[in-house]
Amino acid sequence: MVFGGTLFIGTVALWASKAVAVDNGLAVTPQMGWDNWNAFGCDVSETLLTQTAQLIVDYGLKDLGYHYVILDDCWSTGRNASNNNSLIADSTKFPRGMAAVADDIHALGLGFGMYSDAGKYTCGGYAGSLGYETVDANTFASWGVDYLKYDNCYNMGQAGNQMISSGRYEVMGNALNATGRPILYSLCNWGEDYPWNWGSTIANSWRISGDIFDSWDMADARCPCDGDDAWNCGLPGFHCSVTNIMNKASFIVSKAQPGAWNDLDMLEVGNGAMTDAEYVAHFSMWAAVKSPLIMGNDIRTIPPADLAILSNPAVIAVSQDPSGSSAARRWIYATNDTDINGRATIQMWSGNLKSTTGGDQSDMVVLLINGNKNTIVLNATLADIFVDNGPLGTAPQVKLSWEVRDLWANRMSDDEAKAIIDASSAVGNATTGYNATTIGAGRYNATKTSYADGLAANSSLLLGKVSTTVQPSGTITATVDPHGAAMFRLRAMPTGSLKRDEL
Ligand code: GAL
Numbered sequence: 460m461v462f463g464g465t466l467f468i469g470t471v472a473l474w475a476s477k478a479v480a481v482d483n484g485l486a487v488t489p490q491m492g493w494d495n496w497n498a499f500g501c502d503v504s505e506t507l508l509t510q511t512a513q514l515i516v517d518y519g520l521k522d523l524g525y526h527y528v529i530l531d532d533c534w535s536t537g538r539n540a541s542n543n544n545s546l547i548a549d550s551t552k553f554p555r556g557m558a559a560v561a562d563d564i565h566a567l568g569l570g571f572g573m574y575s576d577a578g579k580y581t582c583g584g585y586a587g588s589l590g591y592e593t594v595d596a597n598t599f600a601s602w603g604v605d606y607l608k609y610d611n612c613y614n615m616g617q618a619g620n621q622m623i624s625s626g627r628y629e630v631m632g633n634a635l636n637a638t639g640r641p642i643l644y645s646l647c648n649w650g651e652d653y654p655w656n657w658g659s660t661i662a663n664s665w666r667i668s669g670d671i672f673d674s675w676d677m678a679d680a681r682c683p684c685d686g687d688d689a690w691n692c693g694l695p696g697f698h699c700s701v702t703n704i705m706n707k708a709s710f711i712v713s714k715a716q717p718g719a720w721n722d723l724d725m726l727e728v729g730n731g732a733m734t735d736a737e738y739v740a741h742f743s744m745w746a747a748v749k750s751p752l753i754m755g756n757d758i759r760t761i762p763p764a765d766l767a768i769l770s771n772p773a774v775i776a777v778s779q780d781p782s783g784s785s786a787a788r789r790w791i792y793a794t795n796d797t798d799i800n801g802r803a804t805i806q807m808w809s810g811n812l813k814s815t816t817g818g819d820q821s822d823m824v825v826l827l828i829n830g831n832k833n834t835i836v837l838n839a840t841l842a843d844i845f846v847d848n849g850p851l852g853t854a855p856q857v858k859l860s861w862e863v864r865d866l867w868a869n870r871m872s873d874d875e876a877k878a879i880i881d882a883s884s885a886v887g888n889a890t891t892g893y894n895a896t897t898i899g900a901g902r903y904n905a906t907k908t909s910y911a912d913g914l915a916a917n918s919s920l921l922l923g924k925v926s927t928t929v930q931p932s933g934t935i936t937a938t939v940d941p942h943g944a945a946m947f948r949l950r951a952m953p954t955g956s957l958k959r960d961e962l
Contacts, residue, residue: 479659480718483636485643486663487717488779488910490751492527492572493520494608494725497671497755501533501583504552505560512564514758517883521569522904523770524779525754527606527643528564529572532583538591545598546575546586561603568906570643572606573599577627577648578613587613588631596634596642604642607635611648624652625661632661645722645751649695655711659719664751667711668704669695671724671755673732675740675942676702676801676830685802701727701741702802702830708748709788712810715749717783722751729756729765736943739867740828742768743944746778747786747808747824763876770876772903773866774946776921777812777824779910786810786824789843796831803830805837809844812948815914815922820856820951824866827946829939837945839935844949858931860952864923867946923948 493511495503512528515521534552538544548557561571575595576587588595588609599607609631611618617627628646635642646658646665658665669682678685682699684692689703690710704723715721723745728738745752754769786808797803805828812822825844827837841857848854903913903920913921926947929935937945 480716481632481644481659481661481663482718483641483644483663485641485718486720486751488781488783489720489749490527490606490643490645490664491524491753491775491778492529492570492606492751493525493754493758494529494531494572496531497673497725497727498730498757503530503534505555508560509563511758512567512569514883515569516567518758518761518766518879519770519902520754520758521567522902522906523772523775524905524910525752525769527570527572527753529574529606529608529753530560531574531608532576532581532610533585534574535585537586543594544591545594546591557602557604565603570605571603572608572643572645573602573604574608574610575599575631576610576612577631578611579615580613582610582612589615589617589627592631592634593637596631596638599635599642600638600640604640606643606645607631608645608647611651618648618651621652621657624648624654625657628654628658629661647722650692650707651695653690655714655721659714659716663718664720664722666722666724668692668707668724669699670697671704671727672698672700673727673730674698674700675733675737676700676797676803678800678802699724701733701737701744702804705744705806708744708750709791712748712785712787715783715785720749720751721785723748724750725753725755726769727755728768729754729758729761734942735764735768736940738765738768740942740944742771743774743826743866743946744808744828746774747810747826747946749778749783749785752778761880763873763880766876766880767871767873770871770902771867771869772905772920773864773869773923773948775903775905776910776914777866777946777948779905780812780914781911782811782813782821784811786826787847789839789846794831796833796835798832801830801832803832805829805831805835807837807839807843809839813911813914814951815917816950818951820859822951823856823861823949825935825947825949826944827935827937827939828944830942832941834938834940836936836938841929841931841933844935852932856951859954860931860933861929861949862925862952863927863929863935864948864950865926865945866923866948868924868926869920922950928952
């Protein structure tokens with residue numbers, strides 16, 4: 460069976476026979492981890508990284524699949540002319556050097572990510588890698604780096620069409636590959652020159668927008684391109700709201716594939732400026748469209764409710780689904796129920812997931828998004844959910860009954876999240892120590908059982924809670940919080956009539 464560009468025989472995907480994404484074997488499902496930029500900007504240090512790494516372990520986030528600890532901009536003091544012009548790590552921020560940081564992170568079973576820029580300078584004004592790709596790739600490899608985020612500032616005008624931009628980014632991709640060390644390659648050119656058209660052959664992911672802002676829908680002139688031509692944004696900007704980025708993603712969902720993903724930017728969950736419902740919707744969307752899930756908050760001060768959001772295995776299982784296919788927006792309607800600076804819409808997204816019922820029929824993820832400032836009841840018809848399989852209700856799936864599973868119903872309680880936080884001694888909490896068999900008991904551990912295997916085994920932690928069934932030609936209904944989302948997994952129910960037809 461050929462599915463989404465991948466040849467499946469049984470459950471084994473044969474990449475080599477039909478490689479359409481960069482073949483470094485990484486990010487077969489969207490990468491997960493943490494990056495300091497959204498919460499800390501340039502305020503980086505060895506302590507920040509090693510404390511955060513320890514907490515990712517202590518809070519069970521590593522077990523859930525968050526793997527890369529990524530150091531963003533502002534870490535160097537320039538180049539060393541007497542050592543092949545290699546980059547120098549700032550010895551005040553990183554007194555033991557970068558390799559020691561990498562060693563500590565590796566000792567915890569995590570990966571180490573770093574940042575550079577395909578330009579003369581980084582966005583923070585530090586030395587960039589343009590013209591120094593080979594020496595820098597070799598330095599990163601020698602330090603034990605597992606992931607490179609590669610930015611676009613000060614690119615000396617080497618942009619403006621796809622060939623120039625892709626060529627500039629390919630130089631670093633080749634240099635990374637030539638090191639022989641598997642290094643996940645994350646492009647950060649903000650969607651300039653349509654990286655979704657060329658990124659998959661040289662990298663594992665590409666940013667599609669200017670920088671995210673901790674806001675649901677606040678309009679900001681510095682992040683333009685909010686309409687039907689958002690895919691064609693000549694000025695990516697920054698201060699982009701969650702809904703602005705969702706809109707940009709809606710046009711290019713088909714470009715996501717195993718090993719190569721649309722990057723909607725790092726998560727804002729936990730940074731404090733959005734409501735709980737908004738963070739739920741943000742996390743749900745990022746999972747459904749297969750964006751990398753890179754936490755962007757201060758883990759050392761994470762509120763329990765935000766730990767609960769980031770720790771929802773049923774939602775992460777959608778992100779990490781083996782079929783690697785993004786959900787798509789099926790409808791969007793503008794409404795008037797908004798604040799003066801917001802833009803309200805209601806939206807429905809759906810997408811194929813690998814079957815967990817053993818049959819040929821894919822599971823389906825369904826998202827109902829309420830952009831209104833008031834609670835609303837939203838409906839999704841099977842005809843709209845399955846429109847890709849036939850317009851106007853003609854899809855065969857519309858004739859089936861479906862089990863509807865709420866993917867947020869089993870969200871960890873704030874009390875449990877607080878107990879997990881309190882058990883870690885890493886940042887001066889109680890000193891009982893995290894104990895995965897007691898405090899972590901019953902939580903999903905993707906480092907032991909991959910999401911693919913857990914789904915195949917019908918792990919109840921991954922499938923959500925049965926909330927209802929929907930009959931042929933039926934409708935799913937959900938009451939959705941302001942700026943919130945309802946998220947469901949649909950599973951096909953056995954059909955008596957089909958069996959009769961077969962006789
Ligand atoms: C931006 C990038 C951000 C962050 C920042 C560092 O261009 O999009 O994610 O890396 O540079 O200066």
